Amino acid sequence: MILPEFFALLSIDIFLLLSLLTCLLEERFPKAIPYIYQIAALIGFGHLLVSREFLTVFGEDMRFWYNFFYLLVALGNIIAINLYLAVEKKLWTLAKAWSGAVTFPIIVISVFFVSNYSFLQGAEFPTLILQVGLVASAIVMGVSISIFLSPDLLNKLKRRKEVNRWK
Amino acid sequence: MEIRKILYRKETKLVTLLLTSLLIATASATVYYSLVMQSTVTTQAPEVKFVAGNDSNEAGATGGDLTDSWVRLGSLKAYPNVTLTYDQAVNISCTGANHQIKLTHSSITDGTDAVSNFTSIKFELIAANGSQVGTDFTYNNANGDNNWDSTPSMDYITIHEDEEWSVKVTTTAVAGAAADQVIAIVINLDIQ
Numbered sequence: 001m002i003l004p005e006f007f008a009l010l011s012i013d014i015f016l017l018l019s020l021l022t023c024l025l026e027e028r029f030p031k032a033i034p035y036i037y038q039i040a041a042l043i044g045f046g047h048l049l050v051s052r053e054f055l056t057v058f059g060e061d062m063r064f065w066y067n068f069f070y071l072l073v074a075l076g077n078i079i080a081i082n083l084y085l086a087v088e089k090k091l092w093t094l095a096k097a098w099s100g101a102v103t104f105p106i107i108v109i110s111v112f113f114v115s116n117y118s119f120l121q122g123a124e125f126p127t128l129i130l131q132v133g134l135v136a137s138a139i140v141m142g143v144s145i146s147i148f149l150s151p152d153l154l155n156k157l158k159r160r161k162e163v164n165r166w167k
Numbered sequence: 168m169e170i171r172k173i174l175y176r177k178e179t180k181l182v183t184l185l186l187t188s189l190l191i192a193t194a195s196a197t198v199y200y201s202l203v204m205q206s207t208v209t210t211q212a213p214e215v216k217f218v219a220g221n222d223s224n225e226a227g228a229t230g231g232d233l234t235d236s237w238v239r240l241g242s243l244k245a246y247p248n249v250t251l252t253y254d255q256a257v258n259i260s261c262t263g264a265n266h267q268i269k270l271t272h273s274s275i276t277d278g279t280d281a282v283s284n285f286t287s288i289k290f291e292l293i294a295a296n297g298s299q300v301g302t303d304f305t306y307n308n309a310n311g312d313n314n315w316d317s318t319p320s321m322d323y324i325t326i327h328e329d330e331e332w333s334v335k336v337t338t339t340a341v342a343g344a345a346a347d348q349v350i351a352i353v354i355n356l357d358i359q
Binding site: 001023051 | 177180181184185187188191192194195196198199201202203205
């Protein structure tokens, strides 16, 4: 059984991951960013402590919503970094790698756990979300495998686009 | 200078962040684990409970509308030199899975003049087909003194799902029993 605090635990891990990744890519980010994410993770830890102390006072709904909000903040930061790399820094390759290696998997994992939690609580998400998620995963995996097996495929597509443009 | 250089090196920063990350992640996981380990208790209707029998009114059965986990039989009588039987003083219903039940002695008025007016007070569990299940649960006072002979006991018996048993009560008072002599008995219904 998943407790609502699981989302806070997941968010803490996301913040810690962001902290380490931004430290690895420190040339591309402001220097304070890794430490800010560490503080955000610490806030999540405090969050868990408060939850534990007031477990009987806070209702299940209230605990879910504040933990879910914290998870949304963590996911928002992942997307914000993706946009920062793509829009602000114009690092398209890195932004694509980030979306494939960090943004997409973490969002899929989060959706999985939130839908699982809601199913256990009897408040089912529309089943369409699961189907759309599976289709999106299959498309991303298919495209990734085909690019991995034949790296020239992207260049061919680019060339075709350029030819069409000149026509 | 050298120390400052080392402190500002990327590897040092990364190792420091890695260590603090491990610390925070472990502490958070521990707190979450302690939350998971906290037990919760939820109230619910008992699966084995007392329900009204045909003689519950005569026996003065009161409780939580008789759909509760306790019942008080406030009007059981015992007439001098007469054996009085309440076939269904109260019934025991099992609505959940099969359970093991038995009657166990908790307390009885003892060592007073009132006791000498009684010969026996017997409790039996009767199945729906009318046959007795388990053994008699009897308070005897064979020699008519102020003390009960012994405290009764019973072994566990299985009551199946959707079965309803009756508690049959048989009272016997001595020939010259005085009026308004009251004995208070507390019996537990143990359920497994």
